[in-house]
Amino acid sequence: MTATRRIALAATAAAFLGAAPVLAHHGWGSYDAAKPFTITGPVKHSVFQYPHAHVTIDHQGKTWEITLAPPSRMESRGAVADVIKEGKVVAAFGYASTARDAEMRAERITVDGKTYEMR
């Protein structure tokens, strides 16, 4: 095997190794997708910022931080900043973080009878 071919092979192998984590959807690796649940309640604190919007809602004695989509995606789905502002009753369906306590990654949210997909 020539050196060039050897290097091409090594580069291909490296590319596949590097590609594996990328194939998993970004941001879902450290969330427990096997146990989705819903948190419903009034928004205590709302942040409509990059890289992800998030809200905090009290749930079973803890204040949960619920990670939403990037603001641009939220807006394109109609979930503008006012939809998740403080006091709004939000039902967030998603997964608990396996890395951080009381953090949820929302799959979708329902506000005033309207459902917004987060991915």
Next chain:
Amino acid sequence: MGEIFLALEQSGLGAAMRSSSVLYPTANVLHIVGLSFFFGAISIMDARLLGAFQPMPLKPFVSRWRRVAMAAFAIQIVSGFMLFSAEASAIVENPVFRLKVLLIVIGLANVVAFEVVTKPGITGWTDGRPPTAARVSGALSLAIWTTVAIAGRLIAYF
């Protein structure tokens, strides 16, 4: 120490990165495009050190691609700093981010070691099996920068 990162996050830059609908996505795209150019330049230099493209003399080959790598590295530093500023106080605690920074320092040290020690010693070599020092340098570089890219991608998962 942590106050510096909190100050960066609370600076005008950090605030703009979080509130602008253009800045964060732009820096994100620049970081990917910069990575393509950087990794392309790095891997072609490393391939030369490992024995590929042997008709091409080592020194001009490396110095040409080094310029591309340095320009791309500048894009990575600027776009990376922008992304970092949005969440600096949290990201600085991220173990994968710390690993990435450490590996970048090691990668740059490898470049310096190549320029100062390895390259002056292999000036006479133009073809045939590359000297061990050259092959070690190229293999190290490829391994380090590949791991930097993987670590960078994984910051969002930890």
